[in-house]
Amino acid sequence: MFDSSTLYILQGAAVTLKYTFLAVFFGAIIGTLVAVCRISKIGVLKYFSIIYISIFRGTPLLIQLSMVYFILPMYGVKITIFIAGITAFSLNSAAYIAEIIRSGINSVDKGQFEAARSLSIPYYNSMKDIILPQAFRNILPALVNEVVNLLKETAIISVIGEVDLMRRAQIVSSETYDYFTPLFTAAIAYYVLVVIFSTLAKIVENKIKLQ
């Protein structure tokens, strides 16, 4: 069905997905922690998270990735493309996810906090069982958006030599002097991945809403 170079490009989808999901996974963990720090009343935690979010959202992902990959080895830290990619993408994504989660917590009706307090429910329990589940419903679309963005932005990993969708398209182009087909193939592959993911997310969203 596909010729060999098309197939070669499409195999890059696995690489792209690997980076996307690992980065989202670690990004979500770090992001939740940063979000909880962000709404904390403890000054150090709060300002740490404000600075963290500000820096990672305020500088290009390409620079963040390059710093991790090129600067750390200068100080003797050996780092593979894979680790550098996951590190940079996770840290970057965490900043966005933290802001999404924070807005989700803020979107929960103030009355829910008050009801929990008036019923003497401990802070940890009310966060975990009452506030965050409601926040999650509200932020699901924004989280999906973040995953979709990340999926496309992982194309940057091609700059430090990973053979993902993007890089494979470039390799084929430079060998065949045909830019049209390879780039189009890669673009369609990204697009299909995004559509599949968005559709799955929509189904989950509707399911949650029905409850």
Add this chain to the structure above:
Amino acid sequence: MIELKNIIKTFGEKRVIDDISLSIKQGEVVAVIGPSGGGKSTFLRCINFLTPPDAGSIEIDSKKVTERNIKKVRSNIGMVFQNFNLFPHMTVSENIIYPQIKSFNKTQKSAELVCSDLLKKVGLSGYETKYPQALSGGEKQRVAIARSLAMKPSIMLFDEPTSALDPEMVREVLDIIRGLAKTKITMIIVTHEINFAKELADRVLFFDHGRVVEDLPKKQFFTSSKSDRVKWFLSKVL
């Protein structure tokens, strides 16, 4: 026994509670009425520190309420909100059972018993597995009352419990509150239902501009208040 001394609460420039001192006896049913923005709700929320006062002291059963012991104090004070504030992602029975388990370390079984007992009391047996969004406003408020009662509080605070309800649902909620008034529970009810206050309360507080303008036993309040402000208000609403 609730004892408030010189309570003050300011929001920005506005003094919402302006030096209020009063005491409420165990088992007393107190209606709090007055114009909107007069400080009624804030007064109520100061008592369980949902809105901590800026100055003054609150004693409940001779113990001073502070930020430090507030969790313990709150476990003795039920609160019913205008907007119910049920947990929307939990069923009716989960709403009533969850706080009992997390706040009072009850077993699932004993919490369930309390739950079905209370649902019966508020006339909602058989509603256990429904979600709040499937209930009418009146039903939601009755669940919210049951949820508060599950703590076995000795004080109940009602913050305009019928204000968000359709008129035909007001009665079912008032009937529940009426039933509670006969028990030993101390009740403070912020309400716009003047006739309800007239029927139920032992005592009526009239709030305006953050002050208690009038504080009288029910009978005197409605028949012989000397305050022009109260007379004017009553002439408008009765």
